[in-house]
Amino acid sequence: xxxxxxxxxxxxxxxxxxxxxxxxxxxxxxxxxxxxxxxxxxxxxxxxxxxxxxxxxxxxxxxxxxxxxxxxxxxxxxxxxxxxxxxxxxxxxxxxxxxxxxxxxxxxxxxxxxxxxxxxxxxxxxxxxxxxxxxxxxxxxxxxxxxxxxxxxxxxxxxxxxxxxxxxxxxxxxxxxxxxxxxxxxxxxxxxxxxxxxxxxxxxxxxxxxxxxxxxxxxxxxxxxxxxxxxxxxxxxxxxxxxxxxxxxxx
Amino acid sequence: xxxxxxxxxxxxxxxxxxxxxxxxxxxxxxxxxxxxxxxxxxxxxxxxxxxxxxxxxxxxxxxxxxxxxxxxxxxxxxxxxxxxxxxxxxxxxxxxxxxxxxxxxxxxxxxxxxxxxxxxxxxxxxxxxxxxxxxxxxxxxxxxxxxxxxxxxxxxxxxxxxxxxxxxxxxxxxxxxxxxxxxxxxxxxxxxxxxxxxxxxxxxxxxxxxxxxxxxxxxxxxxxxxxx
Numbered sequence: 134x135x136x137x138x139x140x141x142x143x144x145x146x147x148x149x150x151x152x153x154x155x156x157x158x159x160x161x162x163x164x165x166x167x168x169x170x171x172x173x174x175x176x177x178x179x180x181x182x183x184x185x186x187x188x189x190x191x192x193x194x195x196x197x198x199x200x201x202x203x204x205x206x207x208x209x210x211x212x213x214x215x216x217x218x219x220x221x222x223x224x225x226x227x228x229x230x231x232x233x234x235x236x237x238x239x240x241x242x243x244x245x246x247x248x249x250x251x252x253x254x255x256x257x258x259x260x261x262x263x264x265x266x267x268x269x270x271x272x273x274x275x276x277x278x279x280x281x282x283x284x285x286x287x288x289x290x291x292x293x294x295x296x297x298x299x300x301x302x303x304x305x306x307x308x309x310x311x312x313x314x315x316x317x318x319x320x321x322x323x324x325x326x327x328x329x330x331x332x333x334x335x336x337x338x339x340x341x342x343x344x345x346x347x348x349x350x351x352x353x354x355x356x357x358x359x360x361x362x363x364x365x366x367x368x369x370x371x372x373x374x375x376x377x378x379x380x381x382x383x384x
Numbered sequence: 385x386x387x388x389x390x391x392x393x394x395x396x397x398x399x400x401x402x403x404x405x406x407x408x409x410x411x412x413x414x415x416x417x418x419x420x421x422x423x424x425x426x427x428x429x430x431x432x433x434x435x436x437x438x439x440x441x442x443x444x445x446x447x448x449x450x451x452x453x454x455x456x457x458x459x460x461x462x463x464x465x466x467x468x469x470x471x472x473x474x475x476x477x478x479x480x481x482x483x484x485x486x487x488x489x490x491x492x493x494x495x496x497x498x499x500x501x502x503x504x505x506x507x508x509x510x511x512x513x514x515x516x517x518x519x520x521x522x523x524x525x526x527x528x529x530x531x532x533x534x535x536x537x538x539x540x541x542x543x544x545x546x547x548x549x550x551x552x553x554x555x556x557x558x559x560x561x562x563x564x565x566x567x568x569x570x571x572x573x574x575x576x577x578x579x580x581x582x583x584x585x586x587x588x589x590x591x592x593x594x595x596x597x598x599x600x601x602x603x604x605x606x607x608x609x610x611x612x
Contacts, residue, residue, distance in 0.1 A: 339461070339463060340461055343463070367463050367464060367467075368463075368464060368467065368468070368600060369464065369468075369600035370464055375464075376464045376465060377389075379463045379464055380390070380462065380463050380464050380465065380466045381390045381391050381392055381395060381460075382389045382390050382391065383391065
């Protein structure tokens with residue numbers, strides 16, 4: 134689904150590489166976790182997958198390429214905005230627009246040119262159901278999204294993301310600002326979304342990575358140290374650095 | 385197996401305490417078996433009573449270790465080698481508690497046999513006792529040292545005590561037919577050799593758990609160890 138092929142990345146026009154020769158294949162309709170200590174490059178790599186790093190002027194891929202469905206996402210014919218329709222993103226801090234619940238979910242669809250109310254209604258309901266939020270908000274769709282709880286706002290952001298039917302959903306520490314109940318709901322949602330979407334999640338929670346992901350990649354100082362099935366990585370890692378990190382010996 | 389060096393030192397303390405207590409329950413269970421067999425072979429009731437009384441401390445320690453394991457899993461959420469160590473310690477402890485139960489059973493039967501006047505046939509249990517205690521001690525050391533080779537060596541010696549036990553049982557059955565007057569003694573010696581065999585089986589279980597702890601390989605029920 135996503136092929137990361139010998140990718141190096143720099144934030145300073147190639148003077149130093151934040152990511153060093155990363156190669157890994159992310160499988161379709163599976164959840165892949167990126168773990169590692171702060172500064173290891175996991176969020177940087179995540180943001181490479183929908184070219185969010187393009188927003189940093191001095192950043193560049195210095196080696197290798199990233200292919201999604203076989204297409205180089207940095208190819209000349211690839212428009213970053215179009216790419217982000219296919220590769221949606223959910224951020225650490227939930228960030229609904231200061232609009233109604235309905236308008237938040239309909240936002241991307243309207244940009245895509247969908248104007249018919251029936252069509253929008255259906256898509257909004259489907260997305261809110263997909264984000265396990267419909268039953269909680271169906272009677273107040275016109276209320277402000279900012280009146281929802283933190284967990285509901287994050288699920289609304291997920292609904293907004295899936296409304297435009299991306300192939301891939303990137304999640305950058307999606308539960309770090311949520312309480313345990315809201316976290317559990319988002320994790321449950323992630324396992325359900327896997328049936329339809331390819332999900333890549335950056336998390337600092339080892340328990341979360343082990344619970345929700347099929348594959349786990351461990352990064353350290355910009356290098357991919359280990360990548361494999363989550364059960365194996367957490368029960369019997371091949372690399373000592375992985376074991377030291379996941380068991381809390383790092384430092 | 386590393387049991388030190390966690391950033392959160394309380395986690396190290398908890399794992400080290402678990403290892404010490406698992407080793408302690410192993411030592412106590414081994415002593416209980418030694419006392420039970422010494423009581424039987426030397427026909428000395430005092431050693432039998434030591435084995436019977438000693439089981440209580442093992443039971444208490446088993447519960448304490450279970451509690452420690454639950455605490456470690458809920459507080460520290462161990463992964464990888466740490467998780468395997470906690471799981472293995474818990475399982476090993478249950479095997480050791482059963483071993484101590486067998487020691488108590490042997491000691492109780494020994495007291496009956498002594499009461500009935502003893503028998504020279506008791507001495508025929510010595511080779512089985514030595515074989516079983518040897519692998520039990522080695523299984524314990526394999527756990528303490530995280531010694532994969534020693535654990536595998538224990539597994540490889542399983543047939544030795546099983547053959548001895550079968551042979552003993554056969555000879556006691558013959559004795560029941562030929563020395564009818566003392567049939568109760570021989571019947572009880574059959575119980576003893578079976579309990580010793582079970583102690584050996586528990587020692588093999590412990591060795592399997594050590595292999596899991598050290599290599600993540602599950603070789604129970606005939607599984608083959610895979611070399612790297």
